[in-house]
Amino acid sequence: MIKFLKLFNFSFLIFISFFSYSKTITIYPSADPYTEIQEALILANPGDIVHISEGFYKLEDSLSIDIDNLTLQGDGINKTILSFKDQMSGAQGLSVTSDGVTLQDFAVEDAKGDAIKVKGVHGISFIRVRTEWTNGPDELNGAYGLYPVESKNVLIDSCVAIGASDAGIYVGQSENIIVKNSRAEFNVAGIEIENSYYADVFDNHAENNTGGILVFDLPDIPQQGGHHVRVFRNKSINNNTDNFAPEGNIVGEVPRGTGIIIQANSHVEIFENDIGGNDTVNIAIVTYGYETEDKNYYPHPRAIQVHNNRFTKSGNNPDLETGELAKILYELSDKNMPDIFWDGILPMKQIIFGQPDNEKLILGDNGSATFLTINPIKYMLPIFNPVEIDYDNYRGTITPLPEVKFSDYK
Secondary structure, eight states, rough: OOHHHHHHHOOOOOOHHHHSSOOOOEOOOOHHHHHHHHHHHHHOOOOOOEEEOOOOEOOOOOEEEOSSTTTEESTTTTTTTETTTTTTSSSEEEESSTTTTEEEEEEEEEEESEEEEEOOOEEEEEEEEEEEEEESSOOSOOSSEEEEEEEEEEEEOOOOOEEOOOOEEESSSOOOEESOOOEESSSSSEEEEEEEEEEEEEEEEEESOOOOOOOESSSSSSSSOEEEEEESOOOEEOOOOOOOOOOOOOGGGGSEEEEEEEEEEEEEEEEEEEEOSSSSSSEEEEEOOOOOOOOOOSOOOOOEEESEEEEOOSSSSSOSSSSHHHHHHHTTTTTTOEEEEEEEOOOOOHHHHOOOOGGEEEEETTOOEEEEEOOHHHHSTTOOOOOEGGGGGGBBBOOOOOOOOOOOOO
16 A cells, blocks of 8 residues: 555656646647647646747737746747738737746737737747838838837847837836847837836847937826936937828827937936937937826936947938927027937926936037037027037036846746
């Protein structure tokens, strides 16, 4: 009896161990790829790998993942291609709503809506993922390529985003974010961090977008007061694609030819970037300029630091048709567009009594970069020249922001 119990326990342990280890489920091209892929994603256990082998997969419905700690893996961004060109249903190509998911080595093309949307998760990794609308810039393209929102611990590494009618790489209402080694081109916004806390955006290449890199904070959204964003060692160059956002989108106000825009965030550090060849302006630091009934919203940028960037000539062909930024800047600069522009708009109390030292714009060494800001009081009184171009008035001591670190699961 004792020998039997020992044998039973040993066999039970082997049984449990067998089923506790992760497994790899491999999908091959077939006549019904949607059913095979989605069934694998449903039946997988936490820790499993769903491997989609090299091939071109035509999908008519959205895929979804709701299993924690799952890996969806292909054979490469140009080898495993999930095509939604004939998509009949679903708002995204792929939707993720579970924690600890890794997406790597595949492409999502021509999604009806957003390419990959991730919402409300703790831990999401995009590694070597491509999203693209293959017909080129078009307002009918989906809004977002990589689209994590309301999430923590977001990693986007070595990805490619092309052709989104809003933002190629967009992270919104999230916390602890790293976007690195990625390429965004022919989107309205190449890379956008919106209403988010603690983001590092570095070693990326943003080219041929309308605007290269955007750091925005908007009203009427549950998470506001975006802060602690570092934008460094990126290339934001030649972002001169006409704005093709659908009418009514806030990003539709971004002028063609913008390198980096900071809007209504606090504690943003922009450093060691290569910025140039942008038709309108290299860096714009601006206030949210629309009316809102959101009483909790603070529309002014604060504690922005810009230093050690390398600029080449921009502003040669400013976009005077989109929004108000370029038109005002073109007029005030006497057609000599600066590298760095701050709109100078402050709360009335600060206009009268001055801005707190810890909220002031700080310019470090940026080579021969030119600068322009507006004195709001003088702007309202046309007998005065409202333009200030003295770079030295904004020099100060740089206080580096901390590196982003991911938090533990809760």
